[in-house]
Amino acid sequence: MTYDAIIIGMGIAGISAAIYAKRGGLNVLILEKERPGGIINIIDNVENYPGYTSISGPDLSMKLFEQINALEIPYQMEEVIELSVDQEEKIVKTTQNTYRAKNVLIATGRSPILLDLPNIDQLIGKGISTCALCDGALYKGKEIAVVGGGNSALQEALYLSKLVKKIYLIHRRNEFRASEELIKRIKKCPNVEFVYNSQVTNLQTENGVLSGIEINQEKKIPVSALFIYIGYAPKTDFASALNITNPAGYILVDDNYETTVPGIYAAGDIIIKKVYQIVTAAAEGASAAIHFSRQK
Ligand code: NAP
Numbered sequence: 605m606t607y608d609a610i611i612i613g614m615g616i617a618g619i620s621a622a623i624y625a626k627r628g629g630l631n632v633l634i635l636e637k638e639r640p641g642g643i644i645n646i647i648d649n650v651e652n653y654p655g656y657t658s659i660s661g662p663d664l665s666m667k668l669f670e671q672i673n674a675l676e677i678p679y680q681m682e683e684v685i686e687l688s689v690d691q692e693e694k695i696v697k698t699t700q701n702t703y704r705a706k707n708v709l710i711a712t713g714r715s716p717i718l719l720d721l722p723n724i725d726q727l728i729g730k731g732i733s734t735c736a737l738c739d740g741a742l743y744k745g746k747e748i749a750v751v752g753g754g755n756s757a758l759q760e761a762l763y764l765s766k767l768v769k770k771i772y773l774i775h776r777r778n779e780f781r782a783s784e785e786l787i788k789r790i791k792k793c794p795n796v797e798f799v800y801n802s803q804v805t806n807l808q809t810e811n812g813v814l815s816g817i818e819i820n821q822e823k824k825i826p827v828s829a830l831f832i833y834i835g836y837a838p839k840t841d842f843a844s845a846l847n848i849t850n851p852a853g854y855i856l857v858d859d860n861y862e863t864t865v866p867g868i869y870a871a872g873d874i875i876i877k878k879v880y881q882i883v884t885a886a887a888e889g890a891s892a893a894i895h896f897s898r899q900k
């Protein structure tokens with residue numbers, strides 16, 4: 605069987621595309637390796653998505669998933685390991701199956717980047733985290749550090765400030781790149797200490813658990829956790845043979861969100877663009893689906 609469209613990724617871009625494709629009469633399948641909602645799942649509070657004054661990331665993810673079920677859009681929880689082209693058809697290989705489609709939309713998003721420090725991987729879940737919503741409660745009443753100066757770092761530090769005793773907010777420059785609104789709010793938090801012009805240069809452990817961090821190869825700060833928000837890396841390894849990415853792994857698309865390979869589209873955080881927001885990802889997924897629905 606050949607699908608009209610296969611959508612890889614069940615985040616906001618993939619779900620928006622699936623809604624438009626299904627309502628456009630296409631025979632569509634979504635493939636997702638983990639859970640619906642993608643990166644939205646690790647956002648504690650979404651306040652800039654129209655229709656919701658405030659909604660938690662997991663709640664928004666569930667609402668998106670409800671819409672997929674209400675429209676009876678088929679999905680499989682399978683990891684895609686290879687995407688290739690066979691004449692007009694696209695071949696999508698997962699760990700379990702091989703699917704064929706006329707169109708494929710890549711909406712696999714990005715994963716958090718970790719600091720390049722020795723033994724950091726072994727400390728994930730033992731003091732190192734990239735998800736305040738998942739792990740913040742473990743550090744109630746403790747002193748912790750957050751690293752990064754963008755919207756993610758400040759937004760998640762705001763959430764953590766309500767749980768922990770103190771946050772050292774460590775940034776490598778002396779000004780944040782986050783929005784003015786977030787900067788204003790974080791500066792009002794009495795338990796946040798700003799550590800500017802600073803890099804985490806080492807991690808200290810006790811009994812296999814994080815006990816502190818070293819800053820700029822000199823100062824040591826005892827902390828129970830380090831939350832890292834220094835950006836994200838795209839997930840496009842499975843499409844490497846198609847030559848549709850830049851050296852960093854982001855996909856180049858045209859105005860219709862189509863790549864240089866006809867019938868292969870991309871939307872959301874995976875593409876090269878200026879604005880990485882939930883609302884832009886939704887619009888890109890919808891635009892891609894409208895385009896390939898009209899090609900039918
Ligand atoms: P980001 O905007 O790329 O910021 C990453 C931060 O980490 C920057 O401050 C950067 O410092 C710092 N950094 C990068 N590499 C580092 C390293 N090796 N060591 C120390 N610091 C390092 O990433 P983000 O905050 O995750 O945001 C990603 C995108 O999602 C953005 O477009 C953002 O606007 C969007 N977003 C929006 C919202 C919202 O609207 N509420 C929330 C979250 C994310 P420099 O500043 O010096 O480069």
